[in-house]
Amino acid sequence: MADAVTVPVSLGERAYDIHIGAGVIDRLGAGVRDLFPRGRALIVTDEHVAALHLDRARASLAAAGIAHEAIVLPPGEGSKSFPVLERLMSRLLDHRIERRDAVVALGGGVIGDLAGFAAAIAKRGVDFVQVPTTLLSQVDSSVGGKTGINTAHGKNLVGAFHQPRLVLADIALLETLPKRELLAGYAEVVKYGLLGDADFFDWLEAHGPALVAGDRTARIEAVRRSVTAKAGIVSRDERETGERALLNLGHTFGHAFEAATGFGPRLLHGEGVAIGMRLAFDLSVRLGLCPGQDAVRARRHMAAVGLPVAAADIEGAADLAAELAPAALIEHMAQDKKVKDGKLTFILARRIGDAFITQDVPIEAVDAVLQAA
Numbered sequence: 001m002a003d004a005v006t007v008p009v010s011l012g013e014r015a016y017d018i019h020i021g022a023g024v025i026d027r028l029g030a031g032v033r034d035l036f037p038r039g040r041a042l043i044v045t046d047e048h049v050a051a052l053h054l055d056r057a058r059a060s061l062a063a064a065g066i067a068h069e070a071i072v073l074p075p076g077e078g079s080k081s082f083p084v085l086e087r088l089m090s091r092l093l094d095h096r097i098e099r100r101d102a103v104v105a106l107g108g109g110v111i112g113d114l115a116g117f118a119a120a121i122a123k124r125g126v127d128f129v130q131v132p133t134t135l136l137s138q139v140d141s142s143v144g145g146k147t148g149i150n151t152a153h154g155k156n157l158v159g160a161f162h163q164p165r166l167v168l169a170d171i172a173l174l175e176t177l178p179k180r181e182l183l184a185g186y187a188e189v190v191k192y193g194l195l196g197d198a199d200f201f202d203w204l205e206a207h208g209p210a211l212v213a214g215d216r217t218a219r220i221e222a223v224r225r226s227v228t229a230k231a232g233i234v235s236r237d238e239r240e241t242g243e244r245a246l247l248n249l250g251h252t253f254g255h256a257f258e259a260a261t262g263f264g265p266r267l268l269h270g271e272g273v274a275i276g277m278r279l280a281f282d283l284s285v286r287l288g289l290c291p292g293q294d295a296v297r298a299r300r301h302m303a304a305v306g307l308p309v310a311a312a313d314i315e316g317a318a319d320l321a322a323e324l325a326p327a328a329l330i331e332h333m334a335q336d337k338k339v340k341d342g343k344l345t346f347i348l349a350r351r352i353g354d355a356f357i358t359q360d361v362p363i364e365a366v367d368a369v370l371q372a373a
């Protein structure tokens, strides 16, 4: 495991480490033994991940003498819902979860967000460990403590901040991930370059194709740089009272597209974020805040790796004309958690690598970029 690296998240008494590398899943047992002396873990995972990687997680726990059970849920965004949360809570209580047990979220962002939220509310709070198995969850969702579910009103509207005790990002697990899912995660990697690190964006233009093709060194580097950026922001603004909203670049638009397409397989979260980042740059250009060439460059790189960048790229877009109409999308945005005094908040850019937060965006301009998309 020569290439493994560790990134600390500085959060005082709730500080934790992110281990990144091929094979770090084998540290699960020792990690749980060190952090949870009671020696019991409840693994939450989905059917796809269980078939591929659950045995490896169990073996590590068993080798460390950790008693454990596994709860296997349906895959997909639909599981971030009240019915599946209720099912998961029942299973955790059936297993007589105790406060000193470890919940282990083994899966992508859906499992991490759902299991993290279940851990936050079970018996008023049980600690948990993230073992992210998608690129998206390794670079983003496993770090920072945002947990929750979607509701009929919109994306991530019920949840809690609940930090994990440990994150094990095993990049070898990405080798079983479908290409479309990998690309969706790559959108969140691009986000870190666009929002605050122009050098990283340059690096992605040079190394992104190799990363997508499977280069392990490039994957470790991309996960390391992404979570280092996220850890810095989260340690300064854990509860999103300011700077953390930068991590929402592309999400005001993206979440509206996800809601409009029913939180289903037509549009993955990362795909919505890619379209949303393209629109955030278009909006910045329209408002005279950002040079047009930066918007072109951002869009070109995402399209070049195979990400959707326009509403028309969404599967079955032609049948969704009413749902994807600008007025319908703007209506979804009204539920965004960044709304303040009834006003939408946007993350815009002065250039690649320099994003900022603003409420000063005329709705006509938002409508215009959506019409043009």
Ligand SMILES: NC(=O)c1ccc[n+]([C@@H]2O[C@H](COP(=O)([O-])OP(=O)(O)OC[C@H]3O[C@@H](n4cnc5c(N)ncnc54)[C@H](O)[C@@H]3O)[C@@H](O)[C@H]2O)c1
Pocket (backbone or CB within 6 Å): 046, 047, 048, 049, 052, 075, 076, 077, 080, 107, 108, 109, 110, 111, 113, 133, 134, 135, 136, 137, 140, 141, 142, 143, 144, 145, 146, 147, 156, 173, 174, 175, 176, 177, 178, 181, 184, 185, 188, 269, 270
């Ligand atoms: N909490 C946060 O800070 C945060 C950040 C970004 C995104 N998110 C959330 O994350 C979710 C998206 O996460 P995601 O993109 O990981 O999706 P996901 O969890 O649905 O996983 C994608 C698919 O890949 C499968 N899978 C997972 N790992 C695999 C592997 N190693 N091999 C083969 N298949 C595998 C899953 O079963 C699923 O079908 C969204 O709900 C989004 O809102 C949260």
Ligand SMILES: O=C(O)C(=O)C[C@@H](O)[C@H](O)[C@H](O)COP(=O)(O)O
Pocket (backbone or CB within 6 Å): 140, 144, 146, 155, 156, 188, 240, 244, 245, 247, 248, 251, 337
């Ligand atoms: O960690 C954060 O903060 C983020 O905004 C990361 C986003 O990529 C992620 O999709 C997050 O779940 C969005 O949060 P929300 O508060 O807009 O629901």
Ligand SMILES: [Zn+2]
Pocket (backbone or CB within 6 Å): 140, 188, 251, 269, 273
């Ligand atoms: Zn996101």
